[in-house]
Amino acid sequence: MNPLQRTIIEKAGHDNGFEHVLSSAGDAVILASARHRSQAAVTALAGGFEVRFQPATPALLPELLRSFQLWAGADDVFRVPTLADLAALLRRAASLSQALPNQAVRDYHVAVAQAVKTMSAEARGTEVERLVRQRLGQERYRDALLDYWGGACAVTGVAVTEALRASxxxxxxxxxxDAERLDAFNGFLLVANLDALFDRFLISFDDAGHLLTSTRLSPSDLSGLGIHSGMTLRWLASEHRHYLQWHRERFLLGA
Known part of the structure; x- marks a missing residue:
């Protein structure tokens, strides 16, 4: 690999969530980040790039396969044909590494420690601290879902951030x-109307991702809310299912 190829790979990493170069010797450039714990070893090929990830979580590779199946080899190596494809792969890997367990928990604990440090002695251990912890946790959870779902609703694909809720x-x-509270698989990024219904157990999803609606919602209610038969989650990971089972049990009590 020549110096120009190394520079191109390093810049692709820097611009797409892997801003640190751990090593640029030998056949591969090893990329990392201060924002997550995954690493990527990138090698220049005659017809593109080869990428091997050292994932921070076992869930990373299955999630990458969802989007980049065509580039995946049997040995968990991704071979991408262009620089733009390399950038897309690294960017998605970085986003997922920040969203998936347990990076959000680590970020939350750091943020809480910093917040508590600035509190007065009288505020520590009180309702004030509890509310701060909850606010910081909900912020980290929302960030994780935005990263995981690519900034778009898990059902509709709407990408207006202001209209999206972390459900x-x-x-x-x-x-x-905290691991459950901040688990990106414990819920979905939803537009506001779906979020409100999901939060009140008036809708849920089956294990195939199909929308379930409560009998308490009339056809005119559903029409007015823009909900129709056939709505499904854009995808569903196996890690979602035990949380969904919990939600469906509560949903069925009121259905």
Missing amino acids: HAKPWAECTD
Whole structure:
């Protein structure tokens, strides 16, 4: 690999979520980031680039396969034909690495520690601290879902950030720990009307991602809300299913 190829790879990493170069010797450039713990080893080929990831979470590679199946080899190596494709792969890997367990939890704990450090002694351990923790957690959860779903609604594909809500399947207050509360698989990024209904258990999803609606919603209600038969999640990972099962059980109680 010549110096120009190394420079091109390093810039692609810097611009797409892998801003640190751990090594540029040998056959590969090793890329990393301060924002997540995944690494990427990129090699220049005659017809493109080869990328091997050292993922921060086991969920990363299956999620990348969802979007980049055509470039995936049997040995978990991605071979991309162009620089633009390399940029897209690195960018998605970086976003997922920040969204998937347990990077959001680590980011949350750092943010909480910093916030508590600035509190007065009187505020620590009080309702004030609890509210700060909840606000920071909800912010991190929203960021994780925006990263995971690519900034678009999990059902409609609407990408107007102001209209999107981070919806928990298992509500914040009923989660057993921070890992559940901040798990990107514990819910979906939804437009506001779907979020409101999902939050109140008036809609849910089956294990294939098909929308389920409560009998409490009349046909005119559904029409007015822009909800129609055949709506489905854009995709559904296996890690979503146990949270969805919890949500469906609550949904069925009121359906």
